[in-house]
Amino acid sequence: MTADNAIELEGVSVLREGRTILGDIDLTIPQSRVALIGRNGSGKSTLGRVMKGLIRPDVGRVRVHGLDPAQRSFEALSVAGFLFQNSDHQILCPSVLEEIGFGLRENGWSRQEAEAHSLELMARHGIEAWRDRAVASLSEGQRRLVCLLAVLVMAPRVLILDEPFTGLDIPTRLRLVAFIRELPQQVVMISHEPESLKDFERVLWLEEGRLQADGRPTEVMPEFLAVMHRGSEVAASW
Ligand SMILES: Nc1ncnc2c1ncn2[C@@H]1O[C@H](COP(=O)(O)OP(=O)(O)OP(=O)(O)O)[C@@H](O)[C@H]1O
Numbered sequence: 001m002t003a004d005n006a007i008e009l010e011g012v013s014v015l016r017e018g019r020t021i022l023g024d025i026d027l028t029i030p031q032s033r034v035a036l037i038g039r040n041g042s043g044k045s046t047l048g049r050v051m052k053g054l055i056r057p058d059v060g061r062v063r064v065h066g067l068d069p070a071q072r073s074f075e076a077l078s079v080a081g082f083l084f085q086n087s088d089h090q091i092l093c094p095s096v097l098e099e100i101g102f103g104l105r106e107n108g109w110s111r112q113e114a115e116a117h118s119l120e121l122m123a124r125h126g127i128e129a130w131r132d133r134a135v136a137s138l139s140e141g142q143r144r145l146v147c148l149l150a151v152l153v154m155a156p157r158v159l160i161l162d163e164p165f166t167g168l169d170i171p172t173r174l175r176l177v178a179f180i181r182e183l184p185q186q187v188v189m190i191s192h193e194p195e196s197l198k199d200f201e202r203v204l205w206l207e208e209g210r211l212q213a214d215g216r217p218t219e220v221m222p223e224f225l226a227v228m229h230r231g232s233e234v235a236a237s238w
Helices: 044-052 096-106 111-124 140-152 170-182 217-236
Strands: 007-016 019-029 033-037 059-064 080-083 158-162 186-190 202-207 210-215
Touching (some): 007 044, 019 044, 019 059, 019 210, 033 217, 044 080, 044 158, 044 186, 044 202, 080 140, 096 111, 096 140, 111 140, 210 217
Parallel strands (some): 033 186, 080 158
Antiparallel strands (some): 007 059
């Protein structure tokens, strides 16, 4: 079955060096706000990358709004946008305007068209004055916003955000939370911060590449936090 407004995974496994990084994941995600939580190394980024098509599963099938995200067509490549945890992994161009228009240029838009479209998006977010600034001269929070706009300019139907709040101060984080709240896209967010998940409809908790729990934040978060705090007590008793 394929739904054109949901992310679907059927029997998805990812294996590396003889280890199961993701094991037999079955999911249908029609909700518009979904969080991936879990301890370090539990497979969250891998699952996000599978949804974006950056990793092809060794076993199983993925469909994002009806498309295989690992297909090389423009439609399939742009169905989901991925915001990397570290903006240095995403930034490819020297200036802000070039960075935001890069994906459009790659997809055959002329420089003029890409710049006009990018500037319009920048103006909507009040940063058109940054057009010629070197991306390297921006703060981490500003770079995160540029990366987010470089993803949004492609008009993806789904946004996958890998720990977008890491390293941001409280005001910048709150601005980003508000920004994400208003997005019309379906959002899948990897986050360790319970505070940022208040608006979320569904939380998927991964443990060692498998689904440990799946439900509303009020159902999943108390148990998750209790287990994580027990983990820290074990660490403290070493
Ligand atoms: N290419 C690879 N080769 C071997 N092992 C890998 C590879 N990619 C990921 N892994 C392993 O898969 C596991 C899951 O990694 P992943 O980055 O998905 O976890 P995560 O939950 O996002 O972790 P974190 O919270 O630390 O970012 C880790 O043990 C990691 O070492």
